[in-house]
Amino acid sequence: MGKKSPEAAGRRRRMMYRALALMLAAVLLLPLVPYAVAYVGGITNPNPGADLWRQVRQRETPPEVRTQVRGVDTGVLINARGESWRQFRMEQLIPWSGWFLGGMLVAIALFYLLRGRIRIDKGRSGILVQRFTVNQRLAHWFMAVVFTILGLTGLVLLYGRFVLIPLLGPEGFSVTAAACKEIHNLFGPIFPLAVLLILFYFVRGNGFRGVDFKWLAKGGGLLGGHASAGHFNMGQKLWFWGTLLFGLSLVVSGLILDFPVFGQGRPVMEWAHFSHGIAAVLFIGGAFAHSYIGTLGMEGALEAMTHGTVDANWAKEHHDLWYAQMEAEGKVGAVPGQEAPASSGSPETAGG
């Protein structure tokens, strides 16, 4: 290498300055690359506070959670569903069901005032037709008793805070509510048996037929006129299938609610409450109508469930197809259940 010229030295110095400047620029700019990438490519800059909050609220996939405390849902920091359940129960279920059930009662009262008791037009013939067997009536009344106990205690728990506390005071209502809660929980598991008995003894004759839709089109003769029906009319069939549907819903959700010992968490319990409340309210509303038309609303209907027999004229007017069938089979006037106790006729059963 020869002697360095000042020209070369100047060039080298310039190169050094440039390199230094480049390095400085790199030092200054390189850290900005992720920002630039983030700006262009949308990589979110992790923020501890935001991430933590998101995980706490469990808005996304639940985080890995650990706690020393054993129990149901102990790993959940904030149960966001609780608020929606509160909304459902306090803002929707209680007021809406109150309007619904109250509306049912008012509608029934209006119907009674307008239509009055539905009489047997031709009066009683004194001839009896066997309508329900002992076992059918047993299933019916077993369901009725269990349903009434569960329904009343359930309604006390649902509306008691608003209806009964003003009457009984907080202590008095606490006694009532504690008793109702225990009765409700204890009778709950008997309800499936009642539903099964109803299914077993009433499923025959409850299939839908063409005549049922004609019955429905005529409004079931509720507002006057005659609507043909077999052993069961469309209303009764809908009530039967409704009983099974609501019953199944109540049984499944009720058992989940009644035994919170299998580790089911709050989401499951809230869903169970949801379906339990809705099914129960609809069922109770239907039961209002059912028990009205079965007792006060229609002459000669209740005895079908108490004594198992109906008057022939009642049968002709309300279940003409069934009556025709019974007549064809020669079963009118033959009441097998009543033969057993005494050889003589049973006059007291005729009155219902």
Added chain:
Amino acid sequence: MARMKFLCDAERCIECNGCVTACKNEHEVPWGVNRRRVVTINDGEPGERSMSVACMHCSDAPCAAVCPVDCFYTTEDGVVLHDKDICIGCGYCFYACPFGAPQFPTAGAYGSRGAMDKCTFCGGGPEPDGSAEEFKKYGRNRLSEGRLPLCAEMCSTKALLAGDGDKVSDIFRERVTYRGIGTLAWGWGVAYGKGGVRQSSGLGGKASSTKE
């Protein structure tokens, strides 16, 4: 009057469970009941955080709203308490509570679900202050003795703060200023509403600005 609040600083909690133990011991809580618990997120991974959870004594308490026997009441200190003589142990408060605070002992000779038990902010119950009956049902009433909840008093890192909401948030605000990064006083928005502290102090659940 003071408005009593809890605040758990997730940046400080080290999951020592000291608060849980202090609470259990102070109130002689029955088996199976934990008024306070510590929950750890992402345990052993980057971003691990622990938080101590108990009843937060909400302003608009969901438990009180759904209770079918209306057994809850809020003291003038803003502490949410309940009357165990009225409670029927139905469990609805547990379903509504955002924090999972209500607990149910398997009490009674039948092993059935007994009356609900939860954090009282060391404030006892409706019985006379400091009575034996009150202690049996609700544990120690420290507030009536002029003392604050033991869980926070015993917290070794002072992650858990308890006391008047203004003072607690002052302490926390100062802490966040020194720390330089904002993190959340988790649960405040849920318990005490969207406005108030969370908005004014910028401590809430929202992320702090990324431009800092």
Added chain:
Amino acid sequence: MFLDFVEGPLWYAAAAVFLVGVAWRLAAIARAGLKEDLSVPRTAGAPGAVATVFRRFLPHREFMRPAAFQMVAGYAFHIGLFVLVLFAAPHVEFIEQRILGFGWTPAPHWVFLLAANFAFAGLLLLWLRRMLDPVLRRISTLDDHIGTGLTFVVMFTGCMALFESHDFLRALHMLFVDLLLIYFPFSRLMHAFTFILSRGFTGATMARKGVSA
């Protein structure tokens, strides 16, 4: 106060009426005596009596089908009731503290629940059948309905008091227990004791006649 009364004076009075009444009824049956059997017995009466007491826990083979309902519902009710009365935790506690001075291990909660469900379902079905079946309706007297009703009310108030936090509910339960104890000796509820005598009598008579019964 109400609780003190029904668990105190009324309870002692009811227990006394129950004990004295049952003893008096049994003594009356024993005093009535048996007609002397003059024929030569074909087999000994005593083994037949004992055998029949047990054999009659099931209906005769021929009656198995017609009696199936009563058997199933009856056993559901009675077994459930025994478990409730003897193994429910508050009952064991009461027996230990107030009656015998010693207790035993109570049934766990789920056993109690199951027993209560069986007992309630059985009792309701049997009672409803008594009211609905034309034959049973005719042979039932007021006594049957009072006895069944009282038993039902005792069970019902008992399960109302399950939460065990209100003295009033416990007192209500005790009140009906007291009433049931007072009513017991003078009603068909006595079958709890007399079934042995009636079955034994039938068994002994049949055995002496050499009839398999």
